[in-house]
Amino acid sequence: MAHIAVIGTGYVGLVSGACLADFGNFVTCVDRDTEKIELLQRGGIPIYEPGLEAVVKRNVRERRLSFTADFAGAVRGTRAVFIAVGTPPAEDGGADLKHVEGAARSIGRAMESYTVVVDKSTVPIGTARKVRRWIEEELENRGKDLPFDVVSNPEFLREGTAVYDFTHPDRVVIGGESEKARNLMKEVYRSLYLNETPYIETGLESAEMIKYASNAFLAVKISYINEIAGLCEKVGADVQAVAAAMGRDGRIGRKFLHPGPGYGGSCFPKDTLAVAKTGRDRGSPLSLVEAAIQANDRQKKLMVDKIEAGLGTAADKTIALLGLAFKANTGDMREAPAIAICRGLAGGGAKLRVYDPAAMAEASWRLEDIKDSIYFASDEYDAARGAAALVIVTEWNQFRNMDLGRIKGEMDPRFKPWFFDLRNIYGREETEKAGFYYQGVGR
Numbered sequence: 001m002a003h004i005a006v007i008g009t010g011y012v013g014l015v016s017g018a019c020l021a022d023f024g025n026f027v028t029c030v031d032r033d034t035e036k037i038e039l040l041q042r043g044g045i046p047i048y049e050p051g052l053e054a055v056v057k058r059n060v061r062e063r064r065l066s067f068t069a070d071f072a073g074a075v076r077g078t079r080a081v082f083i084a085v086g087t088p089p090a091e092d093g094g095a096d097l098k099h100v101e102g103a104a105r106s107i108g109r110a111m112e113s114y115t116v117v118v119d120k121s122t123v124p125i126g127t128a129r130k131v132r133r134w135i136e137e138e139l140e141n142r143g144k145d146l147p148f149d150v151v152s153n154p155e156f157l158r159e160g161t162a163v164y165d166f167t168h169p170d171r172v173v174i175g176g177e178s179e180k181a182r183n184l185m186k187e188v189y190r191s192l193y194l195n196e197t198p199y200i201e202t203g204l205e206s207a208e209m210i211k212y213a214s215n216a217f218l219a220v221k222i223s224y225i226n227e228i229a230g231l232c233e234k235v236g237a238d239v240q241a242v243a244a245a246m247g248r249d250g251r252i253g254r255k256f257l258h259p260g261p262g263y264g265g266s267c268f269p270k271d272t273l274a275v276a277k278t279g280r281d282r283g284s285p286l287s288l289v290e291a292a293i294q295a296n297d298r299q300k301k302l303m304v305d306k307i308e309a310g311l312g313t314a315a316d317k318t319i320a321l322l323g324l325a326f327k328a329n330t331g332d333m334r335e336a337p338a339i340a341i342c343r344g345l346a347g348g349g350a351k352l353r354v355y356d357p358a359a360m361a362e363a364s365w366r367l368e369d370i371k372d373s374i375y376f377a378s379d380e381y382d383a384a385r386g387a388a389a390l391v392i393v394t395e396w397n398q399f400r401n402m403d404l405g406r407i408k409g410e411m412d413p414r415f416k417p418w419f420f421d422l423r424n425i426y427g428r429e430e431t432e433k434a435g436f437y438y439q440g441v442g443r
């Protein structure tokens, strides 16, 4: 089994490190965030991710997984170093590679023998070759001529189901040019390789492109059904029925046909922007992706318009927002539609009472700019207290089976009780029976 270092202990790095250890590898996770490393060393888990704690604990106990802030110590003596640092959007929409460069250079400064450097972060096409150059420069500075290979191994896990996704991937993609590196990757992923998980070997650029092409496709699919939902509302169709029937077509597929408040998270928004920029830069524009980005921005505004239109005006009304994370089962609020919706409603003069099962801590600083308009509630019933409208923004299971009578009883009786279900997790009939005025998306 291989000795591996993983640089970056965020959603991807920590899950990858823990699961690669579970596959039998010996993994050292390293991060420049010393607080995070100290927390991990004490047995804490810095993110909300179902099932992750058990995998981390098991592998720490069995001495296959450890955490350190010491780069050189982590990299020295390992055969593969995974780069799993963040690639946030730069001002021009492209991916900011400063963390990837930092990680690559630290590998060049620390490595002492043949190493396979694995790009797991989502990076623009051509980055693997840049990583090679950065490492070469550091080796030259040290007067060393050490052999190494760079491999692109994009990650497809989803937050909320990250452990399952990592251990049951639809495919493992390995881009690279060296047989030796490919063989090592087979060893690293041995459990999956033996399990007949589709194992796709490509060149570097193709592997980098696969990740962007996949995410952009999914973003287009979401924006597509969101626009169809808008049209359904205008023509009197029910998008739930439309999507269900469309999804039965094997060529279309049922997944990602759920209308909602727009996609968010740390991947789709930045990856669509980055690949669209690559398209423009290379003279091969991705007009569908550009349109999906615009449709997504519009979708978030449409949600605010929908709520304001129902209420007549949001000014001086109290609105309960249930769910702040960009999707269920995560505490991550990066680019969450809830942010735009909260700002839009607060901008219209509304007072917000918000609740999320896992994202409250993150919400308190992300929504700092409108903090005077927000009350952070202790649960969904507390959020509803004195509200004129209830808005479901994130599809947490906890919100799927609320006591509708009780929650309505908490609301301000002076107003018509609106129920805006931006995830279509309730039906008109059951909410109207409980005395609400219901509006979903596309129905």
Ligand SMILES: NC(=O)c1ccc[n+]([C@@H]2O[C@H](COP(=O)([O-])OP(=O)(O)OC[C@H]3O[C@@H](n4cnc5c(N)ncnc54)[C@H](O)[C@@H]3O)[C@@H](O)[C@H]2O)c1
Pocket: 007, 008, 009, 010, 011, 012, 013, 030, 031, 032, 033, 036, 084, 085, 086, 087, 099, 100, 102, 103, 120, 121, 122, 123, 155, 156, 157, 158, 159, 266, 267
């Ligand atoms: N989050 C997802 O669902 C997901 C899925 C697939 C791919 N990705 C991609 O994986 C990459 C990482 O995403 P994430 O969500 O895990 O990010 P994250 O922000 O949760 O974690 C990144 C970590 O890297 C650390 N870091 C940054 N620079 C460093 C350096 N020079 N040395 C050591 N550590 C450093 C940060 O401290 C942080 O802990 C991104 O490129 C992202 O696009 C993310």
